[in-house]
Amino acid sequence: MDFTFLIDKTILVAIIFAISLGIAAYSTYFERKFAGFFQDRIGPDRAGPFGILQPIADGVKLVMKEEIIPAGANPFLFIAGPSLSMLTACMTTAVLPWGSYLEIGGRKIPLQVADVNIGILYVFGVVSLGVYGLMIGGWASNNKFSLLGAIRAASQNISYEIAMGLSIIALVMMSGTLSIGTIVEQQQNSYWYVVLQPLGFLIFLICSFAETNRTPFDLPECEAELVGGYHTEYSSMKLGFYLFAEYTNMFVSSAVMSALYFGGYSVPFISALHLDQNLVAIIGTLAFFGKILFFIFFFMWVRWTIPRFRYDQLMKLGWQILIPLSIINIVLTGIFILVFDK
Amino acid sequence: MKEFFYFLSFLAVLTSLMVVVAKNPVHSVLYLIMTFFAIAGHYILLNAQFLAVVHIIVYAGAIMVLFLFVIMFLNLNAETEPQKPLILKVAAGVAAGLLFLTLVAAFKGAENQVAVTGGDSQIGLIKNLGKVLFNDFLLPFEITSLLFLSAMIGAVMLAKKDTPEGPKSKDLKKEMLLEKEII
Amino acid sequence: MESLSGRSKQVVNKELTFKERIYLPAILGGMWITLKHFFMKKTTIKYPEVKREFAESYRGLHVLKKDENGAERCTACGLCALTCPAEAITMTAAERKNGEEGLFREEKYAAVYEINMLRCIFCGLCEEACPKEAIFLTNEELTPANYDRGDFIYGKDKLVEPQHHPIGKIRGGGPLNQRNYHPYGKGLVTLS
Numbered sequence: 001m002d003f004t005f006l007i008d009k010t011i012l013v014a015i016i017f018a019i020s021l022g023i024a025a026y027s028t029y030f031e032r033k034f035a036g037f038f039q040d041r042i043g044p045d046r047a048g049p050f051g052i053l054q055p056i057a058d059g060v061k062l063v064m065k066e067e068i069i070p071a072g073a074n075p076f077l078f079i080a081g082p083s084l085s086m087l088t089a090c091m092t093t094a095v096l097p098w099g100s101y102l103e104i105g106g107r108k109i110p111l112q113v114a115d116v117n118i119g120i121l122y123v124f125g126v127v128s129l130g131v132y133g134l135m136i137g138g139w140a141s142n143n144k145f146s147l148l149g150a151i152r153a154a155s156q157n158i159s160y161e162i163a164m165g166l167s168i169i170a171l172v173m174m175s176g177t178l179s180i181g182t183i184v185e186q187q188q189n190s191y192w193y194v195v196l197q198p199l200g201f202l203i204f205l206i207c208s209f210a211e212t213n214r215t216p217f218d219l220p221e222c223e224a225e226l227v228g229g230y231h232t233e234y235s236s237m238k239l240g241f242y243l244f245a246e247y248t249n250m251f252v253s254s255a256v257m258s259a260l261y262f263g264g265y266s267v268p269f270i271s272a273l274h275l276d277q278n279l280v281a282i283i284g285t286l287a288f289f290g291k292i293l294f295f296i297f298f299f300m301w302v303r304w305t306i307p308r309f310r311y312d313q314l315m316k317l318g319w320q321i322l323i324p325l326s327i328i329n330i331v332l333t334g335i336f337i338l339v340f341d342k
Numbered sequence: 343m344k345e346f347f348y349f350l351s352f353l354a355v356l357t358s359l360m361v362v363v364a365k366n367p368v369h370s371v372l373y374l375i376m377t378f379f380a381i382a383g384h385y386i387l388l389n390a391q392f393l394a395v396v397h398i399i400v401y402a403g404a405i406m407v408l409f410l411f412v413i414m415f416l417n418l419n420a421e422t423e424p425q426k427p428l429i430l431k432v433a434a435g436v437a438a439g440l441l442f443l444t445l446v447a448a449f450k451g452a453e454n455q456v457a458v459t460g461g462d463s464q465i466g467l468i469k470n471l472g473k474v475l476f477n478d479f480l481l482p483f484e485i486t487s488l489l490f491l492s493a494m495i496g497a498v499m500l501a502k503k504d505t506p507e508g509p510k511s512k513d514l515k516k517e518m519l520l521e522k523e524i525i
Numbered sequence: 526m527e528s529l530s531g532r533s534k535q536v537v538n539k540e541l542t543f544k545e546r547i548y549l550p551a552i553l554g555g556m557w558i559t560l561k562h563f564f565m566k567k568t569t570i571k572y573p574e575v576k577r578e579f580a581e582s583y584r585g586l587h588v589l590k591k592d593e594n595g596a597e598r599c600t601a602c603g604l605c606a607l608t609c610p611a612e613a614i615t616m617t618a619a620e621r622k623n624g625e626e627g628l629f630r631e632e633k634y635a636a637v638y639e640i641n642m643l644r645c646i647f648c649g650l651c652e653e654a655c656p657k658e659a660i661f662l663t664n665e666e667l668t669p670a671n672y673d674r675g676d677f678i679y680g681k682d683k684l685v686e687p688q689h690h691p692i693g694k695i696r697g698g699g700p701l702n703q704r705n706y707h708p709y710g711k712g713l714v715t716l717s
Contacts, residue, residue, distance in 0.1 A: 038559045042569045077372075117467060121395040128403025132375070135407070139368060139414050147414060154411050158404060178468060305559040306552060 008109050013094075016113065020093050023296070024247040025055040031247075031300050038304040062240035070233050072142035081137020082234065082241035088130040089248035095119040096255050097181045099265045099285035103277050111265075111285060112181055119180035120168055123256055124161075127211055131157040133245065134213075134220060138230035149229025152311065153220035156210055159318040160217075164207035166326035167200040170333040171260060180256075184264035189271070194261040196336075199329045201261045203322055208253040210318070213246060215303040219311055254295030255288075262291050347387055354380035367413045371406060378402045392468045579664050584647045586666040587640055589685040590659050592630050597685060598659035599638065600631035605651035605660055613644035614651060631657070638684060642668045642677040 029044065029051065036043025044051035069075050096119075099111035116122050131154050138150020171193055175183045187193060194201045210217040221229030228234075231242045258264060265284035275283075309317070357380060360373040378401045385394035475483050544550055570577050579585070590598050601618035619636035621629045628634075645668075651660050671677055 034563070036569075037563045037567070040562055040565055040568050042567045042571075045571070077368075116391065118391050118395050121392070121399065125395045125398045125403060128399050128407075131403075131407055132410075135410055135414070136372070139410075151411060151414065154407050158407060161404070301556060301559065305555045 065236035077140035085133025085245035115181040141233035160210035163322035167203040187263040188266040258291035583664040584662040596630040601635035608654040
C-alpha cells in the first residue's frame with residue numbers, strides 16, 4: 001500500500017467526516033429555523049447573529065447535562081444503543097462519491113473513500129443495521145414506551161427496507177452495476193436516473209422518509225402516544241447522539257438519493273465548457289452538496305407540512321402499496337430495457 | 343491477512359460460545375449478530391464481498407432483527423426461565439457432544455487440503471456469481487425459490503385465523519361477540 | 526333543519542376518487558401552502574429589544590389619582606371593593622382632620638387602601654364604579670413579578686400617584702382621555 005495513498009484517504013476521510021457531522025449539526029439549527037419560517041416565525045436568533053451559534057449552545061447544553069442511567073436499565077446496552085446509532089449513521093459516507101477526481105502534481109486523487117463494487121448493497125446493509133441502535137436502546141431502557149418505540153422502529157424499518165430494495169433493483173437493472181461511483185459516472189453523459197426511474201425515485205424517497213424516522217413516518221418517537229419513543233429514558237449527550245444520528249441519517253439518505261437519481265456530482269453540460277479538471281471536480285462537488293442540501297430542505301419542508309400517519313396506515317402504505325408498486329416498477333423497467341436498450 | 347483470519351475466527355468462536363452461555367436471551371441474540379459479522383469478515387477475506395454484504399443484510403439486518411423483536415416482545419429473562427429436568431440436560435449434552443465428535447471427524451480429513459485464501463480476486467463478484475448461479479446451478483436455484491415460496495405460503499396459512507366450519511359458523515355474529523369477549 | 530349560520534355541512538362518507546386516494550396532489554398542495562408561508566413576512570416581535578405597543582384599551586396596574594391641588598380623590602366609599610368580582614380590594618376609611626385639606630379632597634378618605642394583585646383580574650370594574658374618578662387602570666404598566674406573595678398586596682404607597690396628573694393623564698404618561706374605548710359605556714370625563 002502506497003504511503004501517499006494512505007495520506008490522501010486519511011485526509012479525505014477526515015474532511016468527509018467533518019463535513020457530514022457539521023452539516024448534521026447545522027441541520028438541527030436549520031430545522032428549527034425553517035420550522036419557524038414555515039410557521040411565520042423567525043426561529044432561534046439569540047445565540048450569535050441570526051442564532052448561528054445555536055448548535056454549539058445545544059451541544060454544550062447536552063454535554064453538560066447530568067448523565068442518567070435508569071435503575072432498571074441494562075447499563076452497557078443503554079450506552080451501546082445511541083453509539084451504534086451514531087456509528088451506522090456515519091458508516092455510509094465511506095462509499096459515496098463526493099466528486100470526480102482532483103489532479104495534484106500529476107496524481108489522480110479520487111474524491112471517494114472506497115469505490116466498493118457493491119456500494120449500493122453496502123449502503124443497504126448499513127441502513128438495515130441502523131435499526132439495532134434504536135432497538136437496543138429502547139429495550140435497554142426497561143421502559144414500556146421505549147420498548148414500544150423500539151418495536152415500532154424495527155417493524156417500520158424492515159417493512160420499508162423491502163420496498164426500498166425493490167426500487168433500487170429497478171435502478172440496478174438499468175445501470176448494470178452496484179457501484180455507486182459507476183452509477184454516477186453513467187449519469188454524467190446521459191440522463192439522470194430520475195428521468196428514467198420516476199416511480200422508483202418516488203418509492204425510494206418515501207422509503208427514505210420511513211428509514212430515517214422522519215415525519216410523516218416518525219412513529220417510533222411520536223410524542224403524542226409514546227412520550228419520546230425509544231429515547232424516552234435518555235438524557236444528555238446520549239439523547240444528543242440519537243438526535244444527531246437522525247440528522248446524519250437524513251444527510252446520508254439525501255446524499256444517496258442525489259447520487260443515485262440526481263447524478264451525484266455531475267453538472268449538466270459542463271463538459272461543453274472545457275474547463276480545467278480540478279475546477280470541474282470542485283464545481284461538481286459543490287453541485288453535489290447543493291443537491292444534498294436541497295433534499296435536506298425537502299425533508300424539513302415535508303416535516304412541517306404533513307401530519308403523522310397512523311400506524312396501520314403506515315404499514316398498509318408499506319406492504320400493500322409501495323411493495324406492489326415497486327414490483328410493477330421492476331416489470332416496467334424490464335420491458336423498457338427489452339424494448340429500447342438492446 | 344493470516345492474523346486477521348485468526349482474529350475473526352477467535353471472535354466467531356468466542357461469540358458463538360457466548361450465544362449459548364449468555365443468561366439473557368437478548369444478549370444471546372446480540373452475540374449471534376456479532377458472530378454473523380465475524381463470518382461476514384471471513385467472506386471478505388475470501389474475496390466474496392457480495393456474499394458478505396448479503397449475509398449481513400439478510401441475517402444481521404433482517405432475520406436477527408425479527409429474532410430480537412420476538413424476544414423483546416416475550417420479555418424472557420433468567421427468572422422466568424423454566425427449570426428443565428436433569429435427564430433433558432444430560433440428553434442435550436450427549437447429543438451436542440456427538441455432533442461435536444462428528445464435526446471433528448469430518449474436519450480431520452480436511453487438514454491436508456489446500457486452503458483457498460483469495461486466490462482468484464474475481465470469483466466473488468456478482469457478475470461471476472450470477473453467471474454461475476444461472477448457468478451451472480439453475481435447477482437448485484429455482485428449487486430454492488420454490489422452497490421460499492412454499493415457506494411464505496405456509497407462514498401466511500399459519501398466521502391466518504382459521505375460520506370455523508360447520509353449523510357453528512352460521513351464527514357469525516355470536517362468534518364475533520364471543521371472540522371479542524375473549525380478547 | 527336549516528342551519529342558521531348557513532355554514533353547516535352534511536357529513537358524507539363518499540368514496541374517495543382516485544386523485545384523492547393517491548394523496549400526492551393533496552400533499553403537493555399542502556407543500557405549496559407551506560412554501561408560500563416560508564417567504565411571508567414574519568410576525569415575531571423580538572421581545573426585549575422591541576416591545577409590543579399596548580392597546581389603548583389595555584387594563585394594567587391601578588393608580589389612585591390626585592386632583593389638581595395634589596389631594597387624593599378617593600373618599601373611601603367602598604364601591605370599588607363592592608363591585609370587585611375577585612374581592613381584591615380592601616380599605617379602611619378615616620375622617621379628614623383640620624389642616625389636611627391639601628392632602629385629601631373629601632372629608633372622608635381611605636387610611637388604608639390595598640389591592641391584592643394576585644386576586645385582581647384586571648377587569649376594570651373598580652374604575653367604572655368609582656364616583657370620584659379616583660381609581661384608574663393604566664394602559665402601560667404591568668404588575669411586576671415578585672418572589673413573595675406579600676409583596677403582591679399593593680398599599681397606598683404603591684398605588685397613589687406621586688404627583689398630580691390631570692385626569693386623562695396617567696402615571697408616567699400617555700393621555701388617557703384620548704382612549705376611545707369605553708367598555709361599559711362610561712366615557713372618561715375631564716373634571717373642570
